[in-house]
Amino acid sequence: MKDIFFDLDDTIFDFKKAEAIAMKTTLEHYGIEPTQDVIHLYSVINQSQWELLEKKLLTKNEVKIRRFKLFLDALMHTAKPEEVAAFYENRLSIGHYFIEGAEEMLRALHGAYRLHLVSNGVYEVAMSRLNSSTIVPLFDHIFISGALGVDKPAKEFFDACFAQISDFDPAQAVIVGDSLTSDILGGKNAGITTIWFNPHQKSATSIIPDYEINNLGEIEELLHVL
Ligand SMILES: [Mg+2]
Known part of the structure:
Protein backbone atom coordinates (compact mmCIF):
# COMPACT_ATOMS: atom_id res chain seq x y z
CA MET A 1 0.00 0.00 0.00
CA SER A 93 -15.54 25.25 14.30
CA ILE A 94 -13.70 25.85 17.57
CA GLY A 95 -11.29 23.15 18.76
CA HIS A 96 -11.02 19.40 18.27
CA TYR A 97 -11.03 16.12 20.22
CA PHE A 98 -9.16 13.02 19.01
CA ILE A 99 -10.49 9.50 18.71
CA GLU A 100 -8.37 7.37 21.05
CA GLY A 101 -5.03 6.57 19.41
CA ALA A 102 -5.63 8.66 16.27
CA GLU A 103 -2.77 11.10 16.64
CA GLU A 104 -0.27 8.36 17.56
CA MET A 105 -1.42 6.25 14.59
CA LEU A 106 -1.00 9.13 12.12
CA ARG A 107 2.50 9.87 13.41
CA ALA A 108 3.44 6.16 13.15
CA LEU A 109 2.21 5.91 9.53
CA HIS A 110 3.57 9.28 8.39
CA GLY A 111 6.65 8.79 6.24
CA ALA A 112 5.87 5.13 5.47
CA TYR A 113 2.74 5.99 3.46
CA ARG A 114 1.21 9.03 1.81
CA LEU A 115 -1.67 10.11 4.04
CA HIS A 116 -4.71 12.00 2.75
CA LEU A 117 -7.85 13.26 4.46
CA VAL A 118 -11.23 12.80 2.78
CA SER A 119 -14.11 14.52 4.56
CA ASN A 120 -17.66 15.54 3.77
CA GLY A 121 -18.19 18.96 5.24
CA VAL A 122 -17.87 22.70 5.12
CA TYR A 123 -14.30 23.63 4.08
CA GLU A 124 -13.83 26.56 6.48
CA VAL A 125 -15.20 24.62 9.45
CA ALA A 126 -13.06 21.56 8.71
CA MET A 127 -9.90 23.64 8.27
CA SER A 128 -10.56 25.64 11.41
CA ARG A 129 -10.85 22.43 13.42
CA LEU A 130 -7.81 20.86 11.73
CA ASN A 131 -5.70 23.96 12.27
CA SER A 132 -6.48 23.84 15.99
CA SER A 133 -4.59 20.49 16.03
CA THR A 134 -1.01 19.68 15.01
CA ILE A 135 -1.83 16.95 12.45
CA VAL A 136 -2.17 19.06 9.28
CA PRO A 137 1.52 18.61 8.25
CA LEU A 138 1.10 14.81 8.44
CA PHE A 139 -1.17 14.83 5.38
CA ASP A 140 -0.10 15.07 1.76
CA HIS A 141 -3.58 16.28 0.82
CA ILE A 142 -6.67 17.43 2.64
CA PHE A 143 -9.77 16.89 0.53
CA ILE A 144 -12.95 18.51 1.87
CA SER A 145 -16.12 17.95 -0.14
CA GLY A 146 -17.25 21.55 0.30
CA ALA A 147 -14.20 22.66 -1.68
CA LEU A 148 -14.53 19.92 -4.32
CA GLY A 149 -18.25 20.47 -4.93
CA VAL A 150 -19.08 16.77 -4.60
CA ASP A 151 -19.47 14.48 -1.58
CA LYS A 152 -18.43 10.95 -0.63
CA PRO A 153 -19.53 8.31 -1.63
CA ALA A 154 -19.66 9.69 -5.21
CA LYS A 155 -17.00 8.30 -7.54
CA GLU A 156 -16.51 11.89 -8.77
CA PHE A 157 -15.33 12.90 -5.28
CA PHE A 158 -12.59 10.28 -5.36
CA ASP A 159 -11.71 10.94 -9.00
CA ALA A 160 -11.12 14.59 -8.05
CA CYS A 161 -8.82 13.46 -5.20
CA PHE A 162 -6.89 10.90 -7.28
CA ALA A 163 -6.27 13.50 -10.01
CA GLN A 164 -4.26 15.59 -7.53
CA ILE A 165 -1.99 12.75 -6.35
CA SER A 166 1.16 12.05 -8.36
CA ASP A 167 1.66 8.49 -9.70
CA PHE A 168 -1.61 7.37 -8.16
CA ASP A 169 -2.48 3.66 -8.38
CA PRO A 170 -5.87 2.56 -7.00
CA ALA A 171 -4.48 -0.94 -6.42
CA GLN A 172 -2.07 0.60 -3.89
CA ALA A 173 -4.70 2.69 -2.08
CA VAL A 174 -6.92 2.11 0.92
CA ILE A 175 -9.61 4.12 2.68
CA VAL A 176 -10.20 3.98 6.43
CA GLY A 177 -13.50 5.31 7.76
CA ASP A 178 -16.34 4.76 10.20
CA SER A 179 -19.20 5.23 7.75
CA LEU A 180 -20.37 2.35 5.57
CA THR A 181 -22.57 4.63 3.47
CA SER A 182 -19.97 7.30 2.72
CA ASP A 183 -16.44 5.89 3.30
CA ILE A 184 -16.80 2.20 2.52
CA LEU A 185 -19.31 2.61 -0.30
CA GLY A 186 -17.18 5.49 -1.59
CA GLY A 187 -14.04 3.37 -1.55
CA LYS A 188 -15.85 0.63 -3.43
CA ASN A 189 -17.17 3.13 -5.98
CA ALA A 190 -13.60 4.36 -6.44
CA GLY A 191 -12.08 0.87 -6.75
CA ILE A 192 -9.76 1.02 -3.73
CA THR A 193 -9.38 -1.27 -0.70
CA THR A 194 -11.73 -0.48 2.21
CA ILE A 195 -11.15 -0.71 5.96
CA TRP A 196 -14.17 -0.13 8.17
CA PHE A 197 -13.35 1.47 11.50
CA ASN A 198 -16.08 0.04 13.69
CA PRO A 199 -15.27 0.90 17.33
CA HIS A 200 -18.77 0.18 18.63
CA GLN A 201 -18.91 -3.17 16.79
CA LYS A 202 -22.08 -2.41 14.87
CA SER A 203 -23.31 -5.17 12.60
CA ALA A 204 -22.52 -4.83 8.92
CA THR A 205 -25.18 -4.07 6.32
CA SER A 206 -25.38 -4.81 2.61
CA ILE A 207 -22.23 -2.69 2.20
CA ILE A 208 -19.40 -5.14 2.89
CA PRO A 209 -15.97 -3.70 3.73
CA ASP A 210 -12.80 -5.57 2.71
CA TYR A 211 -11.49 -5.36 6.29
CA GLU A 212 -12.82 -4.29 9.66
CA ILE A 213 -11.00 -2.93 12.70
CA ASN A 214 -12.32 -2.01 16.13
CA ASN A 215 -9.50 0.27 17.21
CA LEU A 216 -7.05 2.45 15.32
CA GLY A 217 -4.05 0.65 16.81
CA GLU A 218 -4.82 -2.32 14.50
CA ILE A 219 -4.17 -0.39 11.28
CA GLU A 220 -0.38 -0.46 11.15
CA GLU A 221 -0.21 -4.26 11.35
CA LEU A 222 -3.07 -4.71 8.88
CA LEU A 223 -1.38 -2.44 6.33
CA HIS A 224 1.73 -4.65 6.49
CA VAL A 225 -0.21 -7.62 5.12
CA LEU A 226 -2.20 -5.76 2.45
MG1 LIG B 1 -16.86 9.68 9.70
Whole structure:
Protein backbone atom coordinates (compact mmCIF):
# COMPACT_ATOMS: atom_id res chain seq x y z
CA MET A 1 0.00 0.00 0.00
CA LYS A 2 1.13 3.48 -0.84
CA ASP A 3 -1.79 5.88 -0.31
CA ILE A 4 -4.07 5.91 2.72
CA PHE A 5 -7.23 7.97 2.75
CA PHE A 6 -8.61 8.77 6.18
CA ASP A 7 -12.09 9.97 6.94
CA LEU A 8 -12.01 12.80 9.50
CA ASP A 9 -15.11 12.76 11.69
CA ASP A 10 -15.41 9.83 14.07
CA THR A 11 -12.31 8.28 12.52
CA ILE A 12 -9.61 10.86 13.44
CA PHE A 13 -11.59 13.48 15.33
CA ASP A 14 -14.24 12.58 17.89
CA PHE A 15 -16.99 14.49 16.17
CA LYS A 16 -19.70 13.12 18.44
CA LYS A 17 -17.95 14.69 21.41
CA ALA A 18 -17.38 18.01 19.57
CA GLU A 19 -21.00 17.96 18.40
CA ALA A 20 -22.27 17.27 21.91
CA ILE A 21 -20.31 20.14 23.42
CA ALA A 22 -21.25 22.61 20.64
CA MET A 23 -24.88 21.49 20.88
CA LYS A 24 -25.02 21.91 24.65
CA THR A 25 -23.65 25.45 24.36
CA THR A 26 -26.08 26.28 21.54
CA LEU A 27 -29.12 24.92 23.39
CA GLU A 28 -28.22 26.84 26.52
CA HIS A 29 -27.78 30.01 24.46
CA TYR A 30 -31.36 29.65 23.15
CA GLY A 31 -32.82 28.77 26.55
CA ILE A 32 -33.37 25.07 25.80
CA GLU A 33 -32.39 22.65 28.55
CA PRO A 34 -29.79 20.23 27.05
CA THR A 35 -31.33 16.99 28.34
CA GLN A 36 -30.27 13.62 26.91
CA ASP A 37 -33.64 13.31 25.15
CA VAL A 38 -33.27 16.70 23.46
CA ILE A 39 -29.71 15.92 22.35
CA HIS A 40 -30.76 12.49 21.10
CA LEU A 41 -33.61 14.06 19.12
CA TYR A 42 -31.16 16.39 17.35
CA SER A 43 -28.74 13.51 16.62
CA VAL A 44 -31.47 11.42 15.00
CA ILE A 45 -32.69 14.35 12.87
CA ASN A 46 -29.12 15.32 11.95
CA GLN A 47 -28.24 11.77 10.88
CA SER A 48 -31.39 11.48 8.75
CA GLN A 49 -30.54 14.71 6.93
CA TRP A 50 -26.93 13.63 6.20
CA GLU A 51 -28.27 10.36 4.80
CA LEU A 52 -30.49 12.37 2.44
CA LEU A 53 -27.36 14.29 1.38
CA GLU A 54 -25.50 11.04 0.71
CA LYS A 55 -28.43 10.02 -1.51
CA LYS A 56 -28.12 13.43 -3.22
CA LEU A 57 -31.64 14.43 -2.15
CA LEU A 58 -30.40 17.49 -0.22
CA THR A 59 -27.50 19.90 -0.59
CA LYS A 60 -25.13 20.59 2.29
CA ASN A 61 -26.56 24.06 2.82
CA GLU A 62 -30.05 22.57 3.01
CA VAL A 63 -28.87 20.02 5.59
CA LYS A 64 -27.28 22.73 7.75
CA ILE A 65 -30.58 24.63 8.05
CA ARG A 66 -33.12 21.82 7.74
CA ARG A 67 -31.71 19.83 10.67
CA PHE A 68 -32.37 22.82 12.93
CA LYS A 69 -35.74 23.63 11.36
CA LEU A 70 -36.98 20.07 12.01
CA PHE A 71 -35.45 20.07 15.49
CA LEU A 72 -36.91 23.46 16.50
CA ASP A 73 -40.29 22.48 15.02
CA ALA A 74 -40.27 19.28 17.10
CA LEU A 75 -39.58 21.33 20.23
CA MET A 76 -42.09 24.01 19.15
CA HIS A 77 -39.35 26.58 19.66
CA THR A 78 -39.64 29.93 17.87
CA ALA A 79 -35.93 30.66 17.22
CA LYS A 80 -34.95 31.10 13.55
CA PRO A 81 -33.29 27.92 12.21
CA GLU A 82 -30.79 30.00 10.19
CA GLU A 83 -29.62 31.83 13.31
CA VAL A 84 -29.36 28.71 15.46
CA ALA A 85 -27.49 26.92 12.65
CA ALA A 86 -24.98 29.78 12.37
CA PHE A 87 -24.42 29.89 16.14
CA TYR A 88 -23.91 26.12 16.26
CA GLU A 89 -21.52 26.06 13.27
CA ASN A 90 -19.46 28.74 14.91
CA ARG A 91 -19.17 26.72 18.13
CA LEU A 92 -18.38 23.56 16.18
CA SER A 93 -15.54 25.25 14.30
CA ILE A 94 -13.70 25.85 17.57
CA GLY A 95 -11.29 23.15 18.76
CA HIS A 96 -11.02 19.40 18.27
CA TYR A 97 -11.03 16.12 20.22
CA PHE A 98 -9.16 13.02 19.01
CA ILE A 99 -10.49 9.50 18.71
CA GLU A 100 -8.37 7.37 21.05
CA GLY A 101 -5.03 6.57 19.41
CA ALA A 102 -5.63 8.66 16.27
CA GLU A 103 -2.77 11.10 16.64
CA GLU A 104 -0.27 8.36 17.56
CA MET A 105 -1.42 6.25 14.59
CA LEU A 106 -1.00 9.13 12.12
CA ARG A 107 2.50 9.87 13.41
CA ALA A 108 3.44 6.16 13.15
CA LEU A 109 2.21 5.91 9.53
CA HIS A 110 3.57 9.28 8.39
CA GLY A 111 6.65 8.79 6.24
CA ALA A 112 5.87 5.13 5.47
CA TYR A 113 2.74 5.99 3.46
CA ARG A 114 1.21 9.03 1.81
CA LEU A 115 -1.67 10.11 4.04
CA HIS A 116 -4.71 12.00 2.75
CA LEU A 117 -7.85 13.26 4.46
CA VAL A 118 -11.23 12.80 2.78
CA SER A 119 -14.11 14.52 4.56
CA ASN A 120 -17.66 15.54 3.77
CA GLY A 121 -18.19 18.96 5.24
CA VAL A 122 -17.87 22.70 5.12
CA TYR A 123 -14.30 23.63 4.08
CA GLU A 124 -13.83 26.56 6.48
CA VAL A 125 -15.20 24.62 9.45
CA ALA A 126 -13.06 21.56 8.71
CA MET A 127 -9.90 23.64 8.27
CA SER A 128 -10.56 25.64 11.41
CA ARG A 129 -10.85 22.43 13.42
CA LEU A 130 -7.81 20.86 11.73
CA ASN A 131 -5.70 23.96 12.27
CA SER A 132 -6.48 23.84 15.99
CA SER A 133 -4.59 20.49 16.03
CA THR A 134 -1.01 19.68 15.01
CA ILE A 135 -1.83 16.95 12.45
CA VAL A 136 -2.17 19.06 9.28
CA PRO A 137 1.52 18.61 8.25
CA LEU A 138 1.10 14.81 8.44
CA PHE A 139 -1.17 14.83 5.38
CA ASP A 140 -0.10 15.07 1.76
CA HIS A 141 -3.58 16.28 0.82
CA ILE A 142 -6.67 17.43 2.64
CA PHE A 143 -9.77 16.89 0.53
CA ILE A 144 -12.95 18.51 1.87
CA SER A 145 -16.12 17.95 -0.14
CA GLY A 146 -17.25 21.55 0.30
CA ALA A 147 -14.20 22.66 -1.68
CA LEU A 148 -14.53 19.92 -4.32
CA GLY A 149 -18.25 20.47 -4.93
CA VAL A 150 -19.08 16.77 -4.60
CA ASP A 151 -19.47 14.48 -1.58
CA LYS A 152 -18.43 10.95 -0.63
CA PRO A 153 -19.53 8.31 -1.63
CA ALA A 154 -19.66 9.69 -5.21
CA LYS A 155 -17.00 8.30 -7.54
CA GLU A 156 -16.51 11.89 -8.77
CA PHE A 157 -15.33 12.90 -5.28
CA PHE A 158 -12.59 10.28 -5.36
CA ASP A 159 -11.71 10.94 -9.00
CA ALA A 160 -11.12 14.59 -8.05
CA CYS A 161 -8.82 13.46 -5.20
CA PHE A 162 -6.89 10.90 -7.28
CA ALA A 163 -6.27 13.50 -10.01
CA GLN A 164 -4.26 15.59 -7.53
CA ILE A 165 -1.99 12.75 -6.35
CA SER A 166 1.16 12.05 -8.36
CA ASP A 167 1.66 8.49 -9.70
CA PHE A 168 -1.61 7.37 -8.16
CA ASP A 169 -2.48 3.66 -8.38
CA PRO A 170 -5.87 2.56 -7.00
CA ALA A 171 -4.48 -0.94 -6.42
CA GLN A 172 -2.07 0.60 -3.89
CA ALA A 173 -4.70 2.69 -2.08
CA VAL A 174 -6.92 2.11 0.92
CA ILE A 175 -9.61 4.12 2.68
CA VAL A 176 -10.20 3.98 6.43
CA GLY A 177 -13.50 5.31 7.76
CA ASP A 178 -16.34 4.76 10.20
CA SER A 179 -19.20 5.23 7.75
CA LEU A 180 -20.37 2.35 5.57
CA THR A 181 -22.57 4.63 3.47
CA SER A 182 -19.97 7.30 2.72
CA ASP A 183 -16.44 5.89 3.30
CA ILE A 184 -16.80 2.20 2.52
CA LEU A 185 -19.31 2.61 -0.30
CA GLY A 186 -17.18 5.49 -1.59
CA GLY A 187 -14.04 3.37 -1.55
CA LYS A 188 -15.85 0.63 -3.43
CA ASN A 189 -17.17 3.13 -5.98
CA ALA A 190 -13.60 4.36 -6.44
CA GLY A 191 -12.08 0.87 -6.75
CA ILE A 192 -9.76 1.02 -3.73
CA THR A 193 -9.38 -1.27 -0.70
CA THR A 194 -11.73 -0.48 2.21
CA ILE A 195 -11.15 -0.71 5.96
CA TRP A 196 -14.17 -0.13 8.17
CA PHE A 197 -13.35 1.47 11.50
CA ASN A 198 -16.08 0.04 13.69
CA PRO A 199 -15.27 0.90 17.33
CA HIS A 200 -18.77 0.18 18.63
CA GLN A 201 -18.91 -3.17 16.79
CA LYS A 202 -22.08 -2.41 14.87
CA SER A 203 -23.31 -5.17 12.60
CA ALA A 204 -22.52 -4.83 8.92
CA THR A 205 -25.18 -4.07 6.32
CA SER A 206 -25.38 -4.81 2.61
CA ILE A 207 -22.23 -2.69 2.20
CA ILE A 208 -19.40 -5.14 2.89
CA PRO A 209 -15.97 -3.70 3.73
CA ASP A 210 -12.80 -5.57 2.71
CA TYR A 211 -11.49 -5.36 6.29
CA GLU A 212 -12.82 -4.29 9.66
CA ILE A 213 -11.00 -2.93 12.70
CA ASN A 214 -12.32 -2.01 16.13
CA ASN A 215 -9.50 0.27 17.21
CA LEU A 216 -7.05 2.45 15.32
CA GLY A 217 -4.05 0.65 16.81
CA GLU A 218 -4.82 -2.32 14.50
CA ILE A 219 -4.17 -0.39 11.28
CA GLU A 220 -0.38 -0.46 11.15
CA GLU A 221 -0.21 -4.26 11.35
CA LEU A 222 -3.07 -4.71 8.88
CA LEU A 223 -1.38 -2.44 6.33
CA HIS A 224 1.73 -4.65 6.49
CA VAL A 225 -0.21 -7.62 5.12
CA LEU A 226 -2.20 -5.76 2.45
MG1 LIG B 1 -16.86 9.68 9.70
